[in-house]
Amino acid sequence: MLRFSVLLFFAISAVSISGKRQCLEGAAHKQRPSQENNLHECTLYSKSSCCSEDITKELADSPVIKVNTTYWNRCGNNSKLCQSYLKKIECFYRCSPYIAHWAHPHYAAAIVSVPMCQNFCDDWYEACKNDFTCVSNWLTDWAIDEKGENHCKNACIPYHEMYGNGTDMCESMWGDSLKVSDSPCLCLQMDEMDSKVVKLLEERATGNSSSSSRSDEEQFCRLKLDKIKKLKEPKDEGVETF
Ligand SMILES: *[C@@H]1O[C@H](CO)[C@@H](O)[C@H](O)[C@H]1NC(C)=O
Numbered sequence: 426m427l428r429f430s431v432l433l434f435f436a437i438s439a440v441s442i443s444g445k446r447q448c449l450e451g452a453a454h455k456q457r458p459s460q461e462n463n464l465h466e467c468t469l470y471s472k473s474s475c476c477s478e479d480i481t482k483e484l485a486d487s488p489v490i491k492v493n494t495t496y497w498n499r500c501g502n503n504s505k506l507c508q509s510y511l512k513k514i515e516c517f518y519r520c521s522p523y524i525a526h527w528a529h530p531h532y533a534a535a536i537v538s539v540p541m542c543q544n545f546c547d548d549w550y551e552a553c554k555n556d557f558t559c560v561s562n563w564l565t566d567w568a569i570d571e572k573g574e575n576h577c578k579n580a581c582i583p584y585h586e587m588y589g590n591g592t593d594m595c596e597s598m599w600g601d602s603l604k605v606s607d608s609p610c611l612c613l614q615m616d617e618m619d620s621k622v623v624k625l626l627e628e629r630a631t632g633n634s635s636s637s638s639r640s641d642e643e644q645f646c647r648l649k650l651d652k653i654k655k656l657k658e659p660k661d662e663g664v665e666t667f
């Protein structure tokens with residue numbers, strides 16, 4: 426385990442230095458990201474994907490019944506909009522070619538502190554607040570049977586009773602995996618702008634803030650915030666679905 430962590434540490438260092446895309450060890454990912462032409466879901470990652478076609482088949486169902494050994498409908502079917510957010514998160518974890526940026530230092534299949542946009546978490550909460558769940562933390566709170574399948578230990582209650590708000594939901598539902606970012610711009614919202622965010626975060630991490638990349642960042646942030654504002658205006662179609 427120690428040797429593995431050390432290797433993982435070097436793998437992560439290599440990622441942040443070279444900006445090389447990497448998949449997650451221990452998460453049934455591909456060795457490295459590659460193009461996938463036949464994803465059934467998660468097509469945001471078609472150009473470069475850590476997942477292969479098979480796992481996206483179950484995710485393309487509507488409603489989603491289960492993904493691999495995890496049932497999504499233990500408290501009944503999710504509403505369409507709520508489900509679209511759950512799919513985005515699952516797609517990110519399964520397929521994102523940037524996922525190893527947030528690899529957990531000790532658990533090979535886990536991620537930690539992915540910087541989420543506040544507005545994404547708030548919209549997600551709005552979408553799910555009247556759906557039902559029996560677990561606060563989807564990683565640890567299930568009873569798992571001998572087949573690896575998940576069961577409720579507690580009663581199903583509405584999301585709005587389980588979680589106080591979008592921040593609470595984002596930072597509880599997947600343990601330490603997600604963290605609401607202080608920045609309204611350098612944060613992920615599971616759309617096509619994420620790849621640019623990752624690039625800007627990389628530049629920051631390498632201390633490479635030449636004046637050109639600074640102004641590049643400002644320009645991008647204005648664009649992104651404008652886009653979020655536009656999406657909000659027509660109130661009831663304010664959320665992209667996959
Ligand atoms: C599906 O679940 C099994 C058993 O938990 C696991 O070994 C396998 O890696 C999982 N596959 C994917 C694609 O997650």
Ligand SMILES: *[C@@H]1O[C@H](CO)[C@@H](O)[C@H](O)[C@H]1NC(C)=O
Nearest residue numbers: 487488489498500501502503
């Ligand atoms: C959930 O969706 C499936 C497939 O559409 C349907 O057969 C089933 O009756 C639904 N379950 C509930 C509790 O609504």
Ligand SMILES: *[C@@H]1O[C@H](CO)[C@@H](O)[C@H](O)[C@H]1NC(C)=O
Nearest residue numbers: 587588589590591592593594
């Ligand atoms: C969100 O909910 C958490 C937990 O219920 C609470 O501690 C926090 O103050 C809330 N934040 C806002 C902005 O309401």
Ligand SMILES: *[C@@H]1O[C@H](CO)[C@@H](O)[C@H](O)[C@H]1NC(C)=O
Nearest residue numbers: 442628631633634635637638
């Ligand atoms: C810093 O940024 C410049 C311009 O974007 C790029 O050409 C250079 O390779 C970067 N250097 C490092 C160490 O990332």
